[in-house]
Amino acid sequence: MIQNNLEKIKSKIPFGVTLIAVSKTYSSSVIQKAYELGIRDFGENKVQELEQKYPELPKDIQWHLIGHLQSNKVKFIAPYIHLIHTVDSLKLLIEINKQALKNNRSISVLLQFYIAKEETKFGLNLQEAQEILESQEFKTLHNIKVCGIMGMASFIDDIELIRNEFKSLRKIFSFIKEAYFQNDSAFKEISMGMSGDYITALEEGSTMVRIGTLLFGNR
Numbered sequence: 001m002i003q004n005n006l007e008k009i010k011s012k013i014p015f016g017v018t019l020i021a022v023s024k025t026y027s028s029s030v031i032q033k034a035y036e037l038g039i040r041d042f043g044e045n046k047v048q049e050l051e052q053k054y055p056e057l058p059k060d061i062q063w064h065l066i067g068h069l070q071s072n073k074v075k076f077i078a079p080y081i082h083l084i085h086t087v088d089s090l091k092l093l094i095e096i097n098k099q100a101l102k103n104n105r106s107i108s109v110l111l112q113f114y115i116a117k118e119e120t121k122f123g124l125n126l127q128e129a130q131e132i133l134e135s136q137e138f139k140t141l142h143n144i145k146v147c148g149i150m151g152m153a154s155f156i157d158d159i160e161l162i163r164n165e166f167k168s169l170r171k172i173f174s175f176i177k178e179a180y181f182q183n184d185s186a187f188k189e190i191s192m193g194m195s196g197d198y199i200t201a202l203e204e205g206s207t208m209v210r211i212g213t214l215l216f217g218n219r
């Protein structure tokens with residue numbers, strides 16, 4: 001079943017866009033099956049769950065942290081995490097940098113933006129992001145790599161509202177790219193789109209879609 005789903009999804013994703021298989025709540029054996037079908041990028045939203053699965057699965061998996069991350073948990077995933085999508089404070093960036101340094105590596109991150117109309121708890125607005133990017137402290141963080149931005153649209157059926165939220169994220173991306181990362185080829189990712197809205201997200205310029213239920217079935 002995963003294979004059929006994967007083929008359907010892949011046929012809709014343009015070359016160069018990363019499909020992240022969101023494996024939260026699915027077992028390591030299900031993840032292993034998806035791995036055997038060729039998937040290498042997996043997304044988890046909880047550090048504890050990722051910590052359980054990581055040792056059980058192949059080491060060439062690229063793990064994406066897509067849920068809210070508390071500073072005191074960074075140390076657990078710092079040795080191996082591929083990309084943290086959910087950076088929403090300078091404090092968190094400082095801690096990621098510190099743990100990256102300890103592990104003698106650089107950690108890639110995305111800045112999470114709040115774009116939904118409804119109450120969701122996490123994510124920056126443009127002004128907060130600018131304050132971070134313009135701070136003296138940010139300039140000293142040599143072991144993090146800011147690769148782009150991430151956002152979640154509202155959980156509703158109104159596709160035009162969702163489209164507008166994705167459009168606003170795309171605009172934020174262009175603004176930040178222009179203002180702070182013009183000559184930095186690593187800043188190129190817009191992580192947006194889930195099972196219910198990834199087609200719209202792709203139409204609006206997504207470079208990373210995070211898909212769980214459409215691939216693995218209902219949780």
Ligand SMILES: *Cc1c(COP(=O)(O)O)cnc(C)c1O
Nearest residue numbers: 022045066194195210211212213
């Ligand atoms: C769960 C989750 C997804 C995937 O959701 P599906 O609807 O199962 O595709 C994507 N992004 C984040 C941040 C999530 O928590």
